[in-house]
Amino acid sequence: MKTWEFIIRRLFLLIPVIIGVTIITFTISHVIPADPARAFAGGPKAQPEVIERITKELHLDEPIWIQYFYYLNDIIHLNLGKSYLESRPVSESLAQYFPATIELTIFAMLIAIPLAIVGGIISAIRRNKLSDHLTRIIAIVGYSLPIFWLALMMQYTFAYQIPILPLEGRLAIGMNAPSSITGLYVLDSILTGNLDTLGSALYHLIMPAFTLGFATLALILRMTRSSMLEVMGTDYIRTGRAKGLSERTIIYKHALRNALIPTVTVTGLAFGGLLGGAVLTETIFNWPGMGRFAASAVLGFDFNAVMGFTIIVAIIYVVANLIVDVLYAVIDPRVKLGGG
Amino acid sequence: MRRENNLKKKASVYAIVICTILITISFSGCQQQEDGKITIKNPNIFVRYDIGDAKTLDPADAYDTGSSEPIFQIYETLVTYKGNDTKTFYPCLATEWSVSNDSLVWTFKLRENVTFSNGNDFTAEDVKYSLDRVLIMDAPESGVSWILAQCMDTNSTTVINEYEVQIKLTNSYGGFLALLPYTVAAIVDKEYVEEHGGVVAGQENEYMKLHPMGTGPYMLDHWTRATELVLVKNPNYWGGWEGKHVDKVVLKYADEAATRILALKNGDADIVYIPYANLDDVKDEKGIVVHPFDSYDVVMCVINTKASNNQYLADGQVRKALSYAFDYDTAIENAYNGYASRFAGAIPKGMPFYDTQNNGQSFYNYDLTMAEQVLDDAGYTKSYDLDGTLYRFNGTTIRIFYNAGNAEREMMAIMFRSALDDIGILSSVIAEGWPQLLHRMYTTDDWDLMFIGWGPDYNDPDDYIFPFIASADVGGDTYNTGYVNETVDDYLLEAKYTAVSAIREAAYKNAYDIYIQEPPFVFLQQRQYIRPWRDWVQGYSYNPVREWYYYDYYKAYE
Numbered sequence: 001m002k003t004w005e006f007i008i009r010r011l012f013l014l015i016p017v018i019i020g021v022t023i024i025t026f027t028i029s030h031v032i033p034a035d036p037a038r039a040f041a042g043g044p045k046a047q048p049e050v051i052e053r054i055t056k057e058l059h060l061d062e063p064i065w066i067q068y069f070y071y072l073n074d075i076i077h078l079n080l081g082k083s084y085l086e087s088r089p090v091s092e093s094l095a096q097y098f099p100a101t102i103e104l105t106i107f108a109m110l111i112a113i114p115l116a117i118v119g120g121i122i123s124a125i126r127r128n129k130l131s132d133h134l135t136r137i138i139a140i141v142g143y144s145l146p147i148f149w150l151a152l153m154m155q156y157t158f159a160y161q162i163p164i165l166p167l168e169g170r171l172a173i174g175m176n177a178p179s180s181i182t183g184l185y186v187l188d189s190i191l192t193g194n195l196d197t198l199g200s201a202l203y204h205l206i207m208p209a210f211t212l213g214f215a216t217l218a219l220i221l222r223m224t225r226s227s228m229l230e231v232m233g234t235d236y237i238r239t240g241r242a243k244g245l246s247e248r249t250i251i252y253k254h255a256l257r258n259a260l261i262p263t264v265t266v267t268g269l270a271f272g273g274l275l276g277g278a279v280l281t282e283t284i285f286n287w288p289g290m291g292r293f294a295a296s297a298v299l300g301f302d303f304n305a306v307m308g309f310t311i312i313v314a315i316i317y318v319v320a321n322l323i324v325d326v327l328y329a330v331i332d333p334r335v336k337l338g339g340g
Numbered sequence: 341m342r343r344e345n346n347l348k349k350k351a352s353v354y355a356i357v358i359c360t361i362l363i364t365i366s367f368s369g370c371q372q373q374e375d376g377k378i379t380i381k382n383p384n385i386f387v388r389y390d391i392g393d394a395k396t397l398d399p400a401d402a403y404d405t406g407s408s409e410p411i412f413q414i415y416e417t418l419v420t421y422k423g424n425d426t427k428t429f430y431p432c433l434a435t436e437w438s439v440s441n442d443s444l445v446w447t448f449k450l451r452e453n454v455t456f457s458n459g460n461d462f463t464a465e466d467v468k469y470s471l472d473r474v475l476i477m478d479a480p481e482s483g484v485s486w487i488l489a490q491c492m493d494t495n496s497t498t499v500i501n502e503y504e505v506q507i508k509l510t511n512s513y514g515g516f517l518a519l520l521p522y523t524v525a526a527i528v529d530k531e532y533v534e535e536h537g538g539v540v541a542g543q544e545n546e547y548m549k550l551h552p553m554g555t556g557p558y559m560l561d562h563w564t565r566a567t568e569l570v571l572v573k574n575p576n577y578w579g580g581w582e583g584k585h586v587d588k589v590v591l592k593y594a595d596e597a598a599t600r601i602l603a604l605k606n607g608d609a610d611i612v613y614i615p616y617a618n619l620d621d622v623k624d625e626k627g628i629v630v631h632p633f634d635s636y637d638v639v640m641c642v643i644n645t646k647a648s649n650n651q652y653l654a655d656g657q658v659r660k661a662l663s664y665a666f667d668y669d670t671a672i673e674n675a676y677n678g679y680a681s682r683f684a685g686a687i688p689k690g691m692p693f694y695d696t697q698n699n700g701q702s703f704y705n706y707d708l709t710m711a712e713q714v715l716d717d718a719g720y721t722k723s724y725d726l727d728g729t730l731y732r733f734n735g736t737t738i739r740i741f742y743n744a745g746n747a748e749r750e751m752m753a754i755m756f757r758s759a760l761d762d763i764g765i766l767s768s769v770i771a772e773g774w775p776q777l778l779h780r781m782y783t784t785d786d787w788d789l790m791f792i793g794w795g796p797d798y799n800d801p802d803d804y805i806f807p808f809i810a811s812a813d814v815g816g817d818t819y820n821t822g823y824v825n826e827t828v829d830d831y832l833l834e835a836k837y838t839a840v841s842a843i844r845e846a847a848y849k850n851a852y853d854i855y856i857q858e859p860p861f862v863f864l865q866q867r868q869y870i871r872p873w874r875d876w877v878q879g880y881s882y883n884p885v886r887e888w889y890y891y892d893y894y895k896a897y898e
Contacts, residue, residue, distance in 0.1 A: 032776065038782060044781075045797075087396055160606045167602055168594060173568070173590050174561075176562055284599055288566040299773070301775040
């Protein structure tokens with residue numbers, strides 16, 4: 001099977017995945033006896049006509065399967081409905097929050113991936129030496145530290161005790177965001193030639209990106225180390241050494257390429273996971289991303305917002321898995337896509 | 341020789357570490373001036389960190405605190421409050437006003453030479469347009485139009501001349517003047533609104549939600565949802581910019597308390613919201629002021645008095661006993677860190693006619709002996725045996741609900757359960773999400789006690805006592821308690837539909853004397869309002885009806 005055929009087939013699989021995800025999420029969110037219409041209309045102060053209007057808009061007076069039918073119909077028409085907590089269409093909220101999360105995730109990964117892979121290689125080739133112990137300690141610490149604690153400590157240290165980094169947010173207090181082209185402030189600042197916002201956006205990314213990247217770094221580092229160790233013990237590496245190949249050629253040309261397959265899997269899934277939003281990091285650093293949005297939507301029974309978020313996350317996971325599968329074939333030509 | 345070198349190396353490492361620590365300490369916290377005071381960050385920008393973003397900037401459909409706050413800075417009303425004074429109505433866009441003897445016709449003379457921030461003139465046409473607009477739009481998102489619709493319709497407002505309007509009420513209403521300082525009565529620019537969608541019955545104006553235009557001191561610079569809302573000076577403001585004011589106001593939205601606390605400590609924030617439980621983190625901090633103000637935010641334990649739900653709670657004597665069984669003072673100390681006071685009756689302290697409630701003194705105090713006495717006298721003696729312990733009400737369990745995540749109410753619910761156990765009443769504490777609680781309260785009717793709160797819409801007791809105590813038959817009973825006393829209803833209606841102070845006072849007193857003997861609520865606390873601020877903030881004062889007025893604030897050491 002050709003690569004493009006494989007990609008199209010997998011993309012078609014998105015449809016049943018999304019239907020399945022919406023059925024599960026819709027059912028879970030709607031079976032709990034609650035009165036979201038009254039909550040959105042102002043709680044005890046709600047006026048009857050407003051409650052009635054919201055009830056009609058959300059079809060809350062219909063059986064659940066009819067509500068789901070309406071919802072699916074809206075989705076087909078690319079209408080994710082209205083977020084009652086934010087009093088605007090869900091698509092508008094997602095258009096604001098998703099780029100914020102993408103930006104944070106990309107920078108977290110830019111920190112995590114190179115450090116983790118280099119650290120993993122060093123750790124593997126200098127096994128049981130000081131550098132191995134150090135990288136393993138970093139990995140264990142990164143893996144075990146609760147991310148909220150790390151985030152709070154980072155803030156306390158670098159925004160209060162040694163105030164060299166901004167405490168929170170995406171830009172300096174009161175600064176106008178760059179004209180929205182992609183919603184990624186760094187990219188938009190470059191595209192619009194706005195150096196002030198570019199500097200501010202990068203400056204504000206340092207702490208949250210490092211915090212988010214640290215846990216991922218630990219995961220990738222451990223995976224790289226263990227697969228490198230496994231590969232370094234194989235016959236073809238010994239053969240390479242016997243042939244007199246340089247250590248650099250053995251490590252980077254033969255060992256690393258084979259060791260990267262599990263690393264790519266882990267990285268891809270971690271990337272997908274982070275794109276779904278990191279609730280704690282986003283909340284502590286006041287980063288207006290998907291995680292914060294989803295958490296408040298769930299707590300506020302904002303059905304449409306929860307469903308919109310869920311669909312986006314489902315798509316992200318499917319696409320992330322697809323990219324990982326394609327990368328397998330790129331890294332290792334022996335891998336055939338589509339199992340053919 | 342090698343040993344010596346090693347020692348030198350070690351000494352160098354120690355020196356570097358010590359220097360780093362010293363540099364770190366010297367850097368720590370905020371930068372200091374020569375006089376020892378902390379350098380003011382962003383001296384011309386006032387920054388507030390809080391929770392709760394705005395939903396809309398259209399005053400005709402705003403009914404939440406997050407939205408009201410920026411609207412109060414951008415728009416103005418005919419009359420207003422100043423500083424922390426809730427007793428006096430001050431001129432704003434109206435310079436003087438008068439009322440007819442029957443309290444039905446109000447005449448307002450308007451301020452001249454006022455322009456909106458876009459330069460358009462403010463006239464009587466704008467007043468009529470604004471008030472009619474609220475009633476025609478009918479606040480489709482929030483329902484807030486009810487505040488004006490209580491006593492006005494689209495025929496009420498008449499333009500007398502360019503700077504004079506007359507408002508003829510559909511019925512006399514004691515709290516009419518108190519409605520006018522609320523955001524729903526803010527004046528919009530007729531020409532501007534007509535250019536941007538105009539008024540459509542039953543529909544919100546999407547443009548006005550995001551593009552406000554008023555006569556107030558500040559105007560919108562930008563609003564990034566869930567992040568910040570920034571206001572800048574309105575150059576056309578009629579009050580002028582003489583004296584000390586900030587150029588810019590930044591309202592930051594941050595969900596995490598720890599982030600807000602650090603923002604205050606490092607000087608990024610000038611004033612922040614901090615939960616009661618975390619106030620100790622900043623209380624003794626240098627450069628930070630923690631000062632409580634009396635607010636109109638009240639907390640009650642609502643009682644479901646419907647016999648169909650619980651026959652015992654339908655008896656006023658049982659409700660009276662419950663009022664004796666709550667440890668009010670301990671709750672204030674434990675749940676609110678001491679930052680609350682007793683809520684004496686349905687009218688909060690600070691509002692007109694508060695003293696009609698037992699001269700402002702709480703009728704019930706924590707007294708378990710008295711609670712048991714009341715129950716015994718009413719015939720509810722202990723008889724049900726459970727593990728050797730006797731209980732009342734044949735072992736019926738009273739279910740106490742609160743909204744999950746509210747730590748203060750959780751603590752009070754647990755305290756109450758313990759006290760009820762002491763007087764032989766079985767009870768359980770149940771936490772539910774807010775929409776679930778509302779469903780339970782209004783749809784299922786399947787609840788006994790519920791901890792809940794209320795905040796002000798406008799500064800008149802009718803905004804509290806009527807929805808709390810009047811029955812559903814006359815448009816009250818907001819909490820679905822099922823409480824009905826026709827005599828009380830008559831008094832409350834009498835107080836509602838007159839502007840004569842003496843009549844209102846007598847009616848509220850008479851109503852109180854009846855309902856307090858069979859209370860549908862355990863009246864708990866009136867919370868204090870605390871927003872710790874940096875000591876460089878000047879001009880800040882708290883008004884429970886109109887919390888913020890940034891025009892008065894500036895940053896300096898004085």
